[in-house]
Amino acid sequence: FAERKELKLRIRELENELIKSKQKQSDAEHHLRPKIDQMSAEVVDSNPYSRLMALKRMGIVQDYEKIRSYVVAVVGVGGVGSVTAEMLTRCGIGKLLLFDYDKVELANMNRLFFQPHQAGLSKVEAAEHTLRNINPDVAFETHNYNITTMDNFTHFLNRISHGGLEEGKPVDLVLSCVEACNELGQIWMESGVSENAVSGHIQLIIPGETACFACAPPLIVAANIDEKTLKRDGVCAASLPTTMGVVAGLLVQNVLKYLLGFGTVSYYLGYNAMQDFFPSMAMKANPQCDDRHCRRQQDEYKKKEAEQPKQEVVQEEEEVVHEDNEWGIELVSEVSEAELQDASGPVPDLPEGITVAYTIPEKGGASGETVEETDQSLEELMAQMRKM
Amino acid sequence: FAERKELKLRIRELENELIKSKQKQSDAEHHLRPKIDQMSAEVVDSNPYSRLMALKRMGIVQDYEKIRSYVVAVVGVGGVGSVTAEMLTRCGIGKLLLFDYDKVELANMNRLFFQPHQAGLSKVEAAEHTLRNINPDVAFETHNYNITTMDNFTHFLNRISHGGLEEGKPVDLVLSCVEACNELGQIWMESGVSENAVSGHIQLIIPGETACFACAPPLIVAANIDEKTLKRDGVCAASLPTTMGVVAGLLVQNVLKYLLGFGTVSYYLGYNAMQDFFPSMAMKANPQCDDRHCRRQQDEYKKKEAEQPKQEVVQEEEEVVHEDNEWGIELVSEVSEAELQDASGPVPDLPEGITVAYTIPEKGGASGETVEETDQSLEELMAQMRKM
16 A cells, blocks of 8 residues: 555656646747737836837837837848848837748858757748747738749738738738839838848839839849759858848848838948948839839829829938939939949959949049940849849 | 556656656757868758858858857847857857856847847856857857956956967957957957947957047947936937847958958948948057057057068058048048048937937038037047046
8 A cells, every 4th residue: 555655646746747847848938928018118127128119219210119000021031031020020010921931951050040950940930939939019920932933922912912910901011022012012122142142232112113123233243043053063152140130130220211210211222241332322213114014103103293292202302413324214322323333343253143243443443444344244234134 | 456557657657758858848958959070161951151161162251161260259248249149150150258247138129139038047148058059169158247347357358368269378359348458459349339229330449550449539429328327217228129230240240351351351330320321431549549558559569560561451451531630540431531520410309418420421511510510529529438
């Protein structure tokens, strides 16, 4: 009897220990902080929003809480997209839609966000798990598919048009390169980092108002080598957490300025890490654009403008530097057109197909010659873009 | 007997289950990938260094593996320091020394890196845990103390001078504001973000060669309100993950350029998020500097230069824009001196004690008047700095 009693006691003990162990495990897996109904500016260590709400007191943002009403779709949760999603999550965005079909690999560990133990998981699944832990106040919707197949593309367009905070409403902003936004008239921001890891850019596209991809070459690295080709040849693009972190930071800063209405929203901002050079400009849409959706959006924009004579999309009107060029695009720029043209060449010693985005114009160089050289290089870029 | 057998079986079962549960927990807590002896450029999904080693093939970095031989000390593991440490860890730096005495709070969640479940842990402990999971090839040394107390300061100096990869050797670079570096002749980089969250900067200080803090006011936000004061008044500084991510990215990019010898290392690079303006310049040390350590380092630098007539620290020699000003500092700048002076004023509507770092010079403004206004503001800044 004594032994039986002892055995039963041991079972009770083990059962309790097991429950505790499982609880601990579950806590570690789901260490969510409680949700917060209303953003507060109270300065206490337990308030995750105090430093953001302080933007109001500092006179930077009028109504920070408004961020909760916005929905952003991030297409591609890679080196830039993942950090972009994390920044928006920490800022307390209302809802994020994430689209990607890739898996996390150890080869991604040279960029921020993903961790080695997530290798093998789908990027959207791993991202949602991390982001929900960081801020459970954000709503997430993830889609683990390739948006370029016919069925998925239809579904994707549907989610962009109806996946708002209130189902049926459109999202407020799409991030990453999606030409379909022209068709939908959807405002979007695009970003990119070069294959040599040392330059990048961000760009705001307002269909009908600013240049789309068919309007103008995206004065960026447009290397016509895709990842698959690189991998097959045992070659891969270089990448750095620094460049991707900077580009994600500039992108989300531009998103915040656009959504919350502070500062000057950049239409195009480049980053050349070799020289710490940051060219910026604005490009208006090209009336002779090849894309009929773009031309239609331009007509609609003109109509709207005529109806509302004083529409303000961007805080500050910049001086038009140059009104006429070979693409019929207006450049509104801080750097001169010659500098911008210089910016796409000459190219240093890089593997075939890799093009540096921009370099600082050489001081005292023969400018006539440089312009010649660059005109060609831009045409080549344009031809490459058209072929895509 | 049957019952006893059954009970014993149940105990065996429970014991096994408990072992499994604890194992799972331990795996989740210590999901370390195996260490990697030698960095390889092999393009396989399982290689965390393939994208970094690709910098060699792209012609950007000659000897990327060299990064393993470098040691960086990060003083302050906050919004910028933590992301800085993560970037260096993902780049595969040899060793990181982390110094901080603060605890993780939910109020830090509006910046990258820390997660809500780490609230309450010391920042260096939480950081080391995360960073070791991300890259177990990096050596870590953490110190959970305030470096400004006498005893800790002595210990800190000792670790800077002896905490290299091989014990006894100095570290290669110190990140964050440590005036003691002048005394040690230790090269360091400093960074900062403004209290209104929308500007920041990075700066490289080579004692004896470039301007130290006593040589010149660090043309930055130098709000003379400390965190404790702000908290007592129920006020806190604003911060954004975007600005801090950009500043950390620019800082670590500069570290990589400096250590691995590519591109142009920036002496001073500012970031004004409101206008996407990035002033950059170089400031030589002031021969009339108040700091005797600085003057001694200047003498030593001159001697060294005389011995080695062709010393190259920075890849590209930039044009000297202005050789003479009120502090006797040479400015080597991309922006004109007038622009730089404009850059520290006029100040928008901000709370007392908060100063914006720089604003874009107003186009067509009466420049004479602006310079007057700005001279005062810089003097005030200098006075504030001297008092610190």
